[in-house]
Amino acid sequence: MDFNLSDEQQMIVKTTRDFVENELYPHEAEIEETGVLRHDLRDQIKAKAIEAGLYAANMPAEVGGAGLDTLTWVLYEKELGRANYALHWTCVARPSNILMACEGEQREKYLFPAVKGEKSDCLAMTEPGVGSDVRGMKTFAKQDGDWFVINGTKHFISHADEASFVILFAATGEEETPRGKKKLITAFLIDMGTPGFTVRPGYKNVSHRGYNNCILEFTDCRVHKAQILGEIHKGFEVANDWLGATRLQVAATCIGRAERALDHAKQYAVDRQQFGQQIGKFQGVSFKLADMALELKAAELLTLEAAWKFDNKTVTDMDMAMAKLKATEMLAFVADEAIQIHGGMGLMSDLPLERIWRDARVERIWEGTSEIQRHIISRALLRPLGG
The missing domain is CATH 1.20.140.10 (Butyryl-CoA Dehydrogenase, subunit A, domain 3)
Known part of the structure; x- marks a missing residue:
């Protein structure tokens, strides 16, 4: 294993460090004091990040990202991590790699806009009373022809208040295993504003001011099968491949x-x-x-x-x-x-x-x-x- 950084890696580290110190550090005090990342400030820094080539650096080059290998991406993340979380996560965003599972029209509607900074995603898996036992989730998507009717609640969902759409994991059935019945999980792409889907403010917490958690409520929310990310009942496989x-x-x-x-x-x-x-x-x-x-x-x-x-x-x-x-x-x-x-x-x-x-x-x-x-x-x- 070669411990020397390549010229390209050194350039990425320096560029990211300079951006963090010059564009993010100056705004930390405001966010810590107010607990709010102003939308105009977010958009201003995001535009600079896109211009600097730092936005969506985790995504492959073939979809418009920087195409960093994992080692270089970790070096880049280390530099961003020095700053306030709301600033580096929201303004210098890294779309979830799980969006690489998008197919057909999903790529035009979700993947490419996320890479370009036109849309942003959030990931919804955690539920009240469930925690680490993901298979115990209660949010259920019941199939009704070409549609799924979703009911349930997610919480601790980071930056859902900033997102354009949610990548939701919901139970869609059960299977028998040597350890008893286990729920089958499916991933869905759901736009904010979809009827039956409500985003509520989350809990006040000690960490990461300005980077909020939210509660997502689904009440007879109807989602078309075209919004399944990956395959039905294969949500864990999609997550394991990309997350x-x-x-x-x-x-x-x-x-x-x-x-x-x-x-x-x-x-x-x-x-x-x-x-x-x-x-x-x-x-x-x-x-x-x-x-x-x-x-x-x-x-x-x-x-x-x-x-x-x-x-x-x-x-x-x-x-x-x-x-x-x-x-x-x-x-x-x-x-x-x-x-x-x-x-x-x-x-x-x-x-x-x-x-x-x-x-x-x-x-x-x-x-x-x-x-x-x-x-x-x-x-x-x-x-x-x-x-």
Whole structure:
């Protein structure tokens, strides 16, 4: 494995870093204070991102995206992750790769407009009372000829208030398995404003101000079979084919934020004087910096290795679970230690550290909790031995 970045990768990293520092950082304070990303600001930054070639960089070149390989995409995500989540996710959007499953007219209606920035998607899988047990979802799509009638509720649906359409996962039947009956899941493409489909404000939360969660309610919502993404009853197959790398995306953005926190901690350890010397000369501070750098490097190497394996078609679920688990738990540690080094100033909103600390909490929950990642890892270790 070659650890050197190519000239192209170095250019992408620099371009993305410059964009983040020049176009995103200046607006962080406003969003943190108001909890709102203004639509005019969103559109202004989105136009600049499209012009810079940073928009939809995760999508293949044949559909209009930048066509980055997974490793380069992770490097790009790491740089974006340094900024406020609402700014980098909403303004420098990465359409869900699951849209590559679109066929025929779906490509013209959903895929291509999403890549161009004319439309945006959101993914709806999580339900109240269900959580990680996705097969236990209660939202049901009952077939009625060429139509499906959908009833149910989804919650914790990120940026649904900004989306043009939702990629909905709903139960469409049941199958017998050695462990009993399991629900068959189908993915649907549903436009905002469809009768029977309502988007409501979600819950107030501690993480990612300006990047909202929403509640989606479906009441006798009728959807034509042409809006099935993939095949009926094959929603999990569609998700597994295209969504696996999202855990690497979470890992990468966590690494970017941890780097920013560590940079602030290092600079403060040099600038801050106590008892006649820089606080970085005290072992209580210097050892913290060493441990922060060590944990960050370990998370970065796990993530880059998984991305490299993804490109070489050798990646496993355990590889991606390890990267996500390590990076999210590392960010919590680094953010906390950075605040400890700064003392009281670390908790003031003058610095981004208190935001990074708050935002870090959700990373161990969404895209699969830390417990789910440990389950995936332990299962991969034990199954070959008959466990």
